[in-house]
Amino acid sequence: MKNNKSLITYSDPKSSAAEAYRMLRTNLHYLNIDKENRVIMVTSSNMAEGKTTTICNLAVTMAQSNKDVLLLECDLRKPRIHRVFNIDNSIGLTNVITENKTLDEVVKSSPEYSNLSIVTCGPIPPDPAEILQSISMRNFIEQIKSEFDIVLIDVPPVCSVADASILGGIVDGVIFVISSQETNVESAKTAVKTLEKVGANILGAVLVKVKLSRRGYYYYYNYYSEDENTTKKKRKKHRKKTTDD
Ligand SMILES: Nc1ncnc2c1ncn2[C@@H]1O[C@H](COP(=O)(O)OP(=O)(O)O)[C@@H](O)[C@H]1O
Ligand SMILES: [Mg+2]
Structure with missing residues (x-):
């Protein structure tokens, strides 16, 4: 993990990038995430803009400040969280929804932080949207909300599939990632409108991949x-x- 380039908050905590993630954590703290916005989804308009990298580093930074964090993989199409943390993905969220597995049966601890729990995707399902809009999914979110200080949810991009919009209306808040290198202004506007239509509470945007x-x-x-x-x-x-x- 020490050489993991995606997890700069762990591999190089003194870097300016790690400091930027800590500032994001502080800004979120002032939005009352401990009480009102406990379940937060991170999304963006299109793929490869930096959602997974942002959410994984935010999770590590929050764990470093002694919060009980659950990182939940809801990108059931291109899951990557298990790769970032180098953990097993043979069992995960899809097993909870389709086989009634319990949280305890699927949750893993991050190799470095015992207060950072991770639920990976599990077997990739044929119908991700169906899974995300199921009653079992809602119940699962309610359960994890009561068991952790903060729940961070990674999802696919808003513009390609319905998944992020489905969850956008259920979670407490949404962080919108904008890449200075890839994000197109029109797609970002469309994505924000789509999220607003489902009643998502957009907490703010994070600008990533900025050359300093x-x-x-x-x-x-x-x-x-x-x-x-x-x-x-x-x-x-x-x-x-x-x-x-
Ligand atoms: N803040 C960043 N600075 C530089 N490169 C980044 C940053 N965030 C992500 N990347 C790179 O961009 C690519 C896509 O990142 P990822 O987080 O998987 O995007 P997404 O989840 O939006 O598809 C990866 O190669 C990753 O290393
Ligand atoms: Mg991703």
Whole structure:
């Protein structure tokens, strides 16, 4: 896991990217996620925009702050959470819905954080939308909501299939991922309208895959993450340089 590029919050917690995920966690905290918005879905307009990467890092960051987190795979078409965490996917959500398996039978602990629980997809079903709109699915969400501090749900993109819209109306809040490299403005607008139509509570958007310059945020974070002595030396050097100028 240490070399896992998708899980930067675990592999390189001092990086600017990990800090950005912590800021996302803080911003969500101010939206009262502990009480009102406990079940949060992360989606975007199209595929490969960064939904799974965002939700997995958010889950790790929340677990690092001692919350009991459940990460639930509801992308039953192209599940990837089990790959990110390198865990078994032979049993998961589909077994709960189609075979009445219990939460205890399908839930796994993240290899690194005992307070981060994961329910993977399980066998890929022929009818993902049917599964997601079933009564059993609603009941399962109610159950996990009562057992965890926060539930994070990964889903397919809004523009290609109905899955995200089905869950959008059930969950407490939705985070919308926008990729600075892939997301097309018109698709994003269509996706947001689709989510609004089903009554989704869109908490906000997260901009990902932004190329940062050394002078921007990245520089700022490194400066403050250094130890006191290095920082003092740098300040002295900077003062000397300013005087020389
Ligand atoms: N914040 C990011 N910065 C750089 N690359 C990213 C970021 N988020 C995702 N990616 C890359 O984009 C690709 C798609 O990411 P993924 O999270 O699987 O997207 P989605 O779940 O929306 O299909 C992967 O190769 C992933 O490594
Ligand atoms: Mg995904």
